[in-house]
Amino acid sequence: MADAVLDIADRSASKTAAVHGRRQRGVGRWLVLGVVVLGLLATLFPFFLAIINAIKTSAEYASTGPLALPRSIDLVQLQKYWDLSDFGRKLLNSAIISGCVAVFGVILSTLNAYAIGIGKVRGSRVILVLLLLGIMVPQESIVYPIYYMAKAVGIYDTQLAVIIVLTVLQSAFGTYLLSSVLGSFPREIIEAAEIDGANRWQVLWRVVIPILRPTLMVIGTFFFIWTWNEFLIPLVMLVSNNNQTVTLAMGLTRGQNLSDPVLQAAASLLGIAPTVIFFLIFQRTLTRGIVAGAVK
């Protein structure tokens, strides 16, 4: 499937507008455009609301309401939520956890996929189905035993626990994707390296990984962002404020009684900002992985 996924994305990306030469004139084309634009505006409206209100003062919000454009840019509320939630700390935690999972997840996926895709070890197909089922089943059915085990070995409420669990879960998915990529890896290249005297480890390290680098980067990016957005496992594992991630902190704001509406807008904007930045940086990469991410 992974091939198919990457294929589809590639084709859509590389497909330049096959100019059909059937442009129409008249009211109809503008009407359709109008409908689509309206839909788009409705979709983007909540983002717009968050932005214009996060930079107001409470007094301004109270007097002009949420729909008025801000008279000036006031960062007081953003600052206030930042301090209140210790947002810098949360960002750092998210970055550490997501970064570690991305790196370790890619390593683990590569090792697995090397054995399955290139080694074609017996039982490969069973392993892949098992992995896929492992990803698809709800995390609820593993979360309590994991929580209990983490407590038993003394890593409960540490970032390490979240990193270990999410590395394994993400790499199950990475293995699935990479195995099919490696399944179609040109055999001649590997045989040539073996004839030159390279052992298995050298083939992996010096031949397969360099060729696979772009794909590994893509998968690492997915792991990073998926981990950034992960909610249940951090929710169960991380109780202390100091260890929590941005996504988790956002999920817990309901209980924090953010009575000030402008503060809520500020919280939303701070939550939106990092992912929009990722989106802009990795836009091409991400649109490729949409179908891939679907199985999760």
Next chain:
Amino acid sequence: MAGAIGTYAQHRRGYYLYLVPGAIGFTLIVLIPQIANFVLSFTAWKGVGTPRWIGVQNYQKLLTDDQFWGSMIHTLMFIVSMTIIPVAIGVVLASLLFDYVRDQFGERVSNLFRAGFYLPQILPITTAGVLWGWILSPVGVANIVFKAIGLGGLAQNWIGDATWALPSVSLMIVWIQVGYCLVVFMAGLSRIDPSLYEAAQLDGAGWGQRLVSITIPLLAPEIFVVTLTTLIAALKLFAPVFVLTAAGPDNATMVPSYLTYYHFFTTQRVGYGGAIAVVQMILTVALAVIFLRFQARQQATE
């Protein structure tokens, strides 16, 4: 490769070494917990001490547990906002963007639209929850807008009222899901031969006819994949409910995942929570098996 290295079977055996770290991880984090949860679902356990074996009693209790059945019914309702509405909007929108906007206004414009509709997908769901919680609160934007345009009577306590809580959560879910459907469908459309559309247009087929007779039949595989993946996601729905309503008010938005979480960590009825998780798992695996068989068939025909 010379025989000196050994038989091919021996050669392959060496690769097993590379599976060891992954196998240990998968066993510890997925396999053992999965089995443990299954076993625990036949016990009464508070999370401390020794679990007491009670056979299928947890499952028997489930049969008459209104909270559980309520959560199942809500799941069915959330399928409307997770799957049915987004797929419908997605097909129409993809077809409009691909077959109409792209032709009339160019690829860049249609790509811009696609990115815009996709934006809600990239947010952590909890952030979306904070945003919508703010919009839908009693003193939130939604009510202020209704009052401003003279429809103050429509103002509601959207997420705090048992009648409106589920539709309100659903609204946010639709907002999130449309982008996913749209992008997959547009990718699917790009493999359709444009000359099909041209021929249809020469024959005088309008956009609506092209949608029904070309787009939908040719998109069937994508529609199937999206439907199944979103169904699986609907069965696991947790974060939107946790953030917006905490399954309330009065269980009006209770879903199985939340109920499991609630029994694990609030009532401490771990065995009972485990039984709900097992039911969820069985339903998910059933859907997943359909999905895998479909994919195997797709690959065979390719």
